[in-house]
Amino acid sequence: MTINNDPMRDAIVDTAVELAARTSWEAVRLYDIVAELAISLDEIRLYFREKDELIDAWFDRADSRMLKEAESAGFLDLAASERIHHLIMTWLDALAVQRKVTRQMIMSKLEFGHIHIQIPAVLRVSRTVQWVREAAQRDATFMRRALEESTLTTIYLMTFFFWMRDASENSRHTRQFLKSHLTMAAWLGQKIYGRDPEKGAVPHRRQIPLQFD
Amino acid sequence: MTINNDPMRDAIVDTAVELAARTSWEAVRLYDIVAELAISLDEIRLYFREKDELIDAWFDRADSRMLKEAESAGFLDLAASERIHHLIMTWLDALAVQRKVTRQMIMSKLEFGHIHIQIPAVLRVSRTVQWVREAAQRDATFMRRALEESTLTTIYLMTFFFWMRDASENSRHTRQFLKSHLTMAAWLGQKIYGRDPEKGAVPHRRQIPLQFD
16 A cells, blocks of 8 residues: 655655654644655655554554564574563664654544544554564564563553653663563563473573673 | 451551542652551551552552452443443543542652562553453453453553543543444454354444443
């Protein structure tokens, strides 16, 4: 329906987000983007049928960045919980260049009167969580059981809400927040399912179990 | 470990929440409760080992109210999605008498530096979602499949975040928000799993499918 990896598509998204950073997401109108890029409204319409699709494109970019990361060298050498940590942080880092605008986008989705927008938002959350699982869980059966889908969804959403208000450098606090939650989930998984048959996939309790960039 | 259904336990929770309503959750100290109830700190310690356990007690009350509602006459006559709607709204209504304080409690849990508090918060979310499923899903196999756990977790958390900022009378907007999401989930379930064998458990697309108080 829409063309991905198209420089114009990327330029429209970038311009919309930059305009929002100067004013607010609410204030951005499609014709502001038109004026900025010296294109026509009809050209924008080839890519985006309404302003809200720009939000989807912004989050698609984070999904894509995350999945590319899962293909990168060394990723499969990480323990399962480290992979999940790395994936979710990559996803957040893609959005972090415009954290304020991202927050405004989310808040606009949580306004009453925009319910038709919010419903796809729920589906989108589920989809991103599925992508995290798909990308992380090769050879990670143990972690998949320990970190069942609803727990991962909860951790992902709470981390996202935490991150939206995190002003620490390089989202340091969010990294720690996510790490603690994954460690606890892994530890609980160990209690429930017994020790991990895969070496290194679940940390010992007293070790600092996750290392990351 | 703690005694439930004890009038003193309830009085401590009530007092803490009332004091918070006058100032803020952050400002409440255990000795303020002691002064208000004319008891000793040692008496409080029989019930609560730290202030944060008061938050647990406040949410336990909502869980309990919700589960009692599942035992009430007529509950099992509701369609599956109506049951879930009714349960989640009963849970929120129990907190709604002190919505501002509830919001402050949640925000205190999302502060960095309180991570040891947040981890049980994640477990608690999972547990409440499990209770909703347990209470709702008798004879509701279809809805259970349609509304898989991660979707319900997402809907529950997003409804909760929406509710925290909802100033409409009797949380009218939240009711509508939740209804729309459950309807969409049921409709999607129907698309994925085919028609419901249980009459009435999944709404027809064009009908207004949920009725509630």
